[in-house]
Amino acid sequence: MSLVLGIIIDTFGELRDEEKKFVYDIENVCFVCGWDRETLEKYSEGKNGFRNHIKKDHYQWNYLFYIAYLKNKDKTDFTGLESYIWDQIENDEINWFPTHKALVLQRNKHGSHGEETNVVLESLKKVDEAQTETLHQSMMISKKIGDLEDIVKKYKRYKRKQMAAQHRLNTSSMSAGSMSTL
Numbered sequence: 001m002s003l004v005l006g007i008i009i010d011t012f013g014e015l016r017d018e019e020k021k022f023v024y025d026i027e028n029v030c031f032v033c034g035w036d037r038e039t040l041e042k043y044s045e046g047k048n049g050f051r052n053h054i055k056k057d058h059y060q061w062n063y064l065f066y067i068a069y070l071k072n073k074d075k076t077d078f079t080g081l082e083s084y085i086w087d088q089i090e091n092d093e094i095n096w097f098p099t100h101k102a103l104v105l106q107r108n109k110h111g112s113h114g115e116e117t118n119v120v121l122e123s124l125k126k127v128d129e130a131q132t133e134t135l136h137q138s139m140m141i142s143k144k145i146g147d148l149e150d151i152v153k154k155y156k157r158y159k160r161k162q163m164a165a166q167h168r169l170n171t172s173s174m175s176a177g178s179m180s181t182l
């Protein structure tokens with residue numbers, strides 16, 4: 001009995017830890033590029049670097065909106081870029097996200113304006129305004145709840161991949177560091 005109780009308590013403890021990590025990640029890591037608050041604050045000009053970054057440069061809802069836009073668009077009307085990104089989404093690939101690329105970091109590293117080709121935002125700019133309006137409305141009316149659930153699932157999978165990639169990056173840089181001290 002106490003063994004079962006122990007397992008239950010451990011499991012709840014693990015779940016709580018996981019939730020804490022998750023909440024920390026939401027509040028302190030850019031969803032799009034994966035850079036953390038500290039780095040983004042450091043390289044930004046002025047105050048609120050992290051907030052400005054996640055609201056302007058990497059506004060995550062633009063990405064969500066873009067996925068919804070592609071999902072609703074007639075596939076035969078896709079541009080080359082849209083076909084490419086849709087393929088990536090269908091295959092759960094995250095290459096089309098600017099992982100570890102942020103305008104603010106490039107700008108300050110090179111002393112001049114770095115050129116981040118944010119394909120999604122470029123493509124989104126070209127989306128016809130009328131289409132955007134219709135899509136907005138249809139999403140608001142929540143007819144598309146099933147679609148949204150799918151998208152959220154994709155988003156969660158993306159987030160997990162991003163965290164795993166980050167973890168691999170940390171471990172490899174740590175082991176590279178310890179190698180060089182030998």
Ligand SMILES: [Zn+2]
Pocket residue numbers: 030031032033034035053058101102
């Ligand atoms: Zn970012």
